[in-house]
Amino acid sequence: xxxxxxxxxxxxxxxxxxxxxxxxxxxxxxxxxxxxxxxxxxxxxxxxxxxxxxxxxxxxxxxxxxxxxxxxxxxxxxxxxxxxxxxxxxxxxxxxxxxxxxxxxxxxxxxxxxxxxxxxxxxxxxxxxxxxxxxxxxxxxxxxxxxxxxxxxxxxxxxxxxxxxxxxxxxxxxxxxxxxxxxxxxxxxxxxxxxxxxxxxxxxxxxxxxxxxxxxxxxxxxxxxxxxxxxxxxxxxxxxxxxxxxxxxxxxxxxxxxxxxxxxxxxxxxxxxxxxxxxxxxxxxxxxxxxxxxxxxxxxxxxxxxxxxxxxxxxxxxxxxxxxxxxxxxxxxxxxxxxxxxxxxxxxxxxxxxxxxxxxxxxxxxxxxxxxxxxxxxxxxxxxxxxxxxxxxxxxxxxxxxxxxxxxxxxxxxxxxxxxxxxxxxxxxxxxxxxxxxxxxxxxxxxxxxxxxxxxxxxxxxxxxxxx
Amino acid sequence: xxxxxxxxxxxxxxxxxxxxxxxxxxxxxxxxxxxxxxxxxxxxxxxxxxxxxxxxxxxxxxxxxxxxxxxxxxxxxxxxxxxxxxxxxxxxxxxxxxxxxxxxxxxxxxxxxxxxxxxxxxxxxxxxxxxxxxxxxxxxxxxxxxxxxxxxxxxxxxxxxxxxxxxxxxxxxxxxxxxxxxxxxxxxxxxxxxxxxxxxxxxxxxxxxxxxxxxxxxxxxxxxxxxxxxxxxxxxxxxxxxxxxxxxxxxxxxxxxxxxxxxxxxxxxxxxxxxxxxxxxxxxxxxxxxxxxxxxxxxxxxxxxxxxxxxxxxxxxxxxxxxxxxxxxxxxxxxxxxxxxxxxxxxxxxxxxxxxxxxxxxxxxxxxxxxxxxxxxxxxxxxxxxxxxxxxxxxxxxxxxxxxxxxxxxxxxxxxxxxxxxxxxxxxxxxxxxxxxxxxxxxxxxxx
Numbered sequence: 001x002x003x004x005x006x007x008x009x010x011x012x013x014x015x016x017x018x019x020x021x022x023x024x025x026x027x028x029x030x031x032x033x034x035x036x037x038x039x040x041x042x043x044x045x046x047x048x049x050x051x052x053x054x055x056x057x058x059x060x061x062x063x064x065x066x067x068x069x070x071x072x073x074x075x076x077x078x079x080x081x082x083x084x085x086x087x088x089x090x091x092x093x094x095x096x097x098x099x100x101x102x103x104x105x106x107x108x109x110x111x112x113x114x115x116x117x118x119x120x121x122x123x124x125x126x127x128x129x130x131x132x133x134x135x136x137x138x139x140x141x142x143x144x145x146x147x148x149x150x151x152x153x154x155x156x157x158x159x160x161x162x163x164x165x166x167x168x169x170x171x172x173x174x175x176x177x178x179x180x181x182x183x184x185x186x187x188x189x190x191x192x193x194x195x196x197x198x199x200x201x202x203x204x205x206x207x208x209x210x211x212x213x214x215x216x217x218x219x220x221x222x223x224x225x226x227x228x229x230x231x232x233x234x235x236x237x238x239x240x241x242x243x244x245x246x247x248x249x250x251x252x253x254x255x256x257x258x259x260x261x262x263x264x265x266x267x268x269x270x271x272x273x274x275x276x277x278x279x280x281x282x283x284x285x286x287x288x289x290x291x292x293x294x295x296x297x298x299x300x301x302x303x304x305x306x307x308x309x310x311x312x313x314x315x316x317x318x319x320x321x322x323x324x325x326x327x328x329x330x331x332x333x334x335x336x337x338x339x340x341x342x343x344x345x346x347x348x349x350x351x352x353x354x355x356x357x358x359x360x361x362x363x364x365x366x367x368x369x370x371x372x373x374x375x376x377x378x379x380x381x382x383x384x385x386x387x388x389x390x391x392x393x394x395x396x397x398x399x400x401x402x403x404x405x406x407x408x409x410x411x412x413x414x415x416x417x418x419x420x421x422x423x424x425x426x427x428x429x430x431x432x433x434x435x436x437x438x439x440x441x442x443x444x445x446x447x448x449x450x451x452x453x454x455x456x457x458x459x460x461x462x463x464x465x466x467x468x
Numbered sequence: 469x470x471x472x473x474x475x476x477x478x479x480x481x482x483x484x485x486x487x488x489x490x491x492x493x494x495x496x497x498x499x500x501x502x503x504x505x506x507x508x509x510x511x512x513x514x515x516x517x518x519x520x521x522x523x524x525x526x527x528x529x530x531x532x533x534x535x536x537x538x539x540x541x542x543x544x545x546x547x548x549x550x551x552x553x554x555x556x557x558x559x560x561x562x563x564x565x566x567x568x569x570x571x572x573x574x575x576x577x578x579x580x581x582x583x584x585x586x587x588x589x590x591x592x593x594x595x596x597x598x599x600x601x602x603x604x605x606x607x608x609x610x611x612x613x614x615x616x617x618x619x620x621x622x623x624x625x626x627x628x629x630x631x632x633x634x635x636x637x638x639x640x641x642x643x644x645x646x647x648x649x650x651x652x653x654x655x656x657x658x659x660x661x662x663x664x665x666x667x668x669x670x671x672x673x674x675x676x677x678x679x680x681x682x683x684x685x686x687x688x689x690x691x692x693x694x695x696x697x698x699x700x701x702x703x704x705x706x707x708x709x710x711x712x713x714x715x716x717x718x719x720x721x722x723x724x725x726x727x728x729x730x731x732x733x734x735x736x737x738x739x740x741x742x743x744x745x746x747x748x749x750x751x752x753x754x755x756x757x758x759x760x761x762x763x764x765x766x767x768x769x770x771x772x773x774x775x776x777x778x779x780x781x782x783x784x785x786x787x788x789x790x791x792x793x794x795x796x797x798x799x800x801x802x803x804x805x806x807x808x809x810x811x812x813x814x815x816x817x818x819x820x821x822x823x824x825x826x827x828x829x830x831x832x833x834x835x836x837x838x839x840x841x842x843x844x845x846x847x848x849x850x851x852x853x854x855x856x857x858x859x860x861x862x863x864x865x866x867x868x869x870x871x872x873x874x875x876x877x878x879x880x881x882x883x884x885x886x887x888x889x890x891x892x893x894x895x896x897x898x899x900x901x902x903x904x905x906x907x908x909x910x911x912x913x914x915x916x
Contacts, residue, residue: 034562035728037562038564039534039561039562039564041536041808041809042535042536042557042561043535043536043537043538043557043808043809044537044538044553044554044557045537045538045539045807046538046539046540046541046546046549046550047523047538047539047540047807048540048541049540059513059516060514060515060516061515061516061517062515062516062517062518063517063519064518064519064520064521065520066520066521066522066523066540066541066542067520076520080518082591083515083516083517083518083591084516086516086591086592086595087506087513087514087515087516087595089592089595090513090595090596090598090599091512091513092511092512092513093512120556121556121557121560122556122557122560125557125560125561126560129562262510262615344519346515346517
């Protein structure tokens with residue numbers, strides 16, 4: 001049973017502190033995974049409890065408890081106060097305070113079409129079993145496949161001593177299919193995924209599970225015959241997933257205010273030109289431009305109303321991503337980026353839906369002008385440093401010659417420095433899609449994020465993923 | 469600790485409930501823990517934290533089908549719901565003939581895992597240890613910057629019971645600490661370094677040595693220079709060995725990966741997989757390391773297992789499922805928490821000490837690199853890696869000549885294992901690993 005909001009309010013107000021916050025979080029999750037016909041995971045979970053965060057004597061204390069009787073909650077917040085006071089003794093620089101914020105009061109829920117609870121675990125197990133089987137049945141060249149469905153249903157109560165009082169519901173399902181083709185010692189793998197904030201119908205609105213299986217199988221079969229490209233610095237057209245990957249991994253992390261304070265490449269750059277004037281990059285709590293972004297957050301875990309934050313406006317860096325503590329340090333308003341993954345996690349600065357806004361060209365117009373280059377689709381991971389340097393893989397790389405998309409290559413990587421790449425952007429399409437919602441972003445704790453954009457044209461180094 | 473139902477009682481209740489619901493077999497794993505920590509961020513104490521956690525995971529088997537559900541709502545209704553959900557999933561999951569549970573077996577209870585002083589360790593002392601680590605590192609040199617760190621005291625009681633008579637419970641306690649950062653001098657920023665420490669007793673806490681090792685490494689790597697690309701010797705310090713060699717090795721010795729054809733050690737039993745100098749033992753009875761325990765996630769007793777003996781692969785690691793695929797018993801390597809079904813993983817990995825000292829290893833190198841830390845992700849399936857040497861030192865004519873920067877090493881971990889030329893007498897415990905310095909020959913070292 002969840003505690004009542006009145007009980008949380010009473011406990012929060014009983015704390016002898018400058019600021020206190022209670023967050024009840026109950027997560028119900030389902031996770032089903034099948035690899036090559038074998039069930040790897042079929043589980044359901046309930047994980048619930050309350051996290052208390054307290055600011056006392058200029059220092060933070062945090063405690064969590066899975067027991068929610070009044071006595072347990074009072075003990076936990078009392079512990080949080082002593083954690084804070086004890087830390088304060090050793091702390092050199094006190095927390096200056098928390099910036100004023102638009103605090104959430106009321107009930108919040110993103111649009112959900114087809115509640116996930118209305119679909120039993122059985123249906124989800126059958127879905128995954130069938131989707132995985134369908135991939136392998138496609139061809140004898142497909143030697144392995146996997147399918148993964150997982151969902152998180154959240155119920156939160158967030159109460160702060162300075163007035164937030166929010167009841168928040170959330171629903172985030174995802175569906176991922178991978179196909180592995182092998183022939184004569186060559187192996188090629190391909191994935192397709194769907195991830196949304198929303199319900200069952202939202203997840204499968206544009207594509208059915210069968211489409212995802214068929215597309216993954218078809219792509220793996222295509223890739224097995226492809227060559228790897230030679231390395232060169234050239235024109236590239238990135239698909240929305242690749243644009244999302246760069247926006248999130250290579251740019252987004254460098255503008256998280258806690259990283260800025262520890263010296264990221266974006267430090268002291270507010271007001272500077274960091275990208276071509278075609279580029280407007282935002283991080284959006286509510287799902288900006290398109291609905292159902294998998295990183296949608298309506299209220300953050302400090303009880304702040306999450307907004308759409310413009311980070312780069314027509315090429316100029318205009319904002320970092322903040323919680324209430326860093327907003328106070330920088331003298332700005334909080335942006336609603338404080339997020340905690342589960343109840344025992346303390347809120348950290350995290351992204352939500354990160355995107356580059358679309359332009360006004362058609363996809364064809366963007367390709368047409370390319371004499372020689374590559375169209376890169378489908379990010380496959382990689383790494384980015386605090387200095388903005390990155391290397392990401394793309395699952396499909398199409399050679400473009402004289403304005404025409406010709407051959408497909410595989411195991412391609414793109415590398416460069418994020419801001420240099422953004423300064424070289426010379427075309428953006430008018431289509432837009434979120435396409436980075438499957439999986440999680442890790443920064444000490446996990447977070448569900450999404451990212452996307454239009455098709456974007458720029459200059460970058462393209463090469464083989466494994467040397468060469 | 470919590471004062472109501474003990475983990476083992478909860479497990480027994482869950483198993484009984486599952487059998488009543490028509491399960492053929494059932495298993496429950498539960499734990500409760502109390503963790504107190506102090507976090508450091510950018511040269512200051514950031515946050516004091518404490519968590520009380522408890523939870524249970526229930527596996528239910530019906531007609532060779534398996535279902536799993538977990539919860540931290542340990543009220544009778546919460547427990548019932550978890551059992552019912554696991555039972556319901558077991559009606560619909562694909563069957564597997566390998567879904568089995570282990571029988572009860574006599575386990576030797578490990579001594580020294582838990583000392584009551586860990587539970588009594590006060591928050592003030594946790595903060596004071598974190599603070600001592602920070603001031604020691606900063607006191608070494610004003611050039612040292614501590615980016616993050618923590619000191620943690622944790623006590624955990626875990627239990628497992630199943631319908632075949634397994635019922636065991638164990639309490640353990642541990643202190644952990646960690647420090648990460650770099651040194652700055654003018655515009656120059658050194659390589660990052662981190663150090664970890666752990667102890668099961670208060671007298672074993674030594675945050676000072678950890679802080680000094682860290683500070684020594686970051687300051688020592690200032691003034692780093694590039695080198696020309698060459699092929700030469702590599703001396704991997706224990707941390708570098710843990711980062712470069714351990715993940716692919718742990719992957720390759722898993723029976724699950726071997727059975728699925730994604731281990732380079734597949735079909736290599738009783739064959740040479742490394743130089744003769746390497747003997748690798750999985751040993752959960754080594755209580756100084758963090759993965760010590762009397763039994764595994766399925767309640768199978770742990771016993772020391774020699775995985776690689778003088779270069780020859782002797783066995784893979786099994787849980788009940790992967791063991792049953794080959795008609796054999798589990799080796800006691802079911803791993804995981806109450807939040808997931810058992811997977812297969814090593815416990816403590818110990819590499820036997822060699823016959824030379826670290827100094828002798830370095831003095832034997834004509835041209836090579838001492839690597840204190842490696843940054844990169846070796847591909848566990850193929851063993852291919854390409855990564856950056858962090859805190860590396862150029863060795864020429866048996867002497868360390870200068871710290872290195874922008875130096876890459878590339879190659880294949882499984883090929884490197886065959887090029888091990890020396891192993892040091894000195895070993896370091898890094899969480900669940902006990903590793904020596906490892907000397908390798910004929911490695912490609914590239915200037916970036």
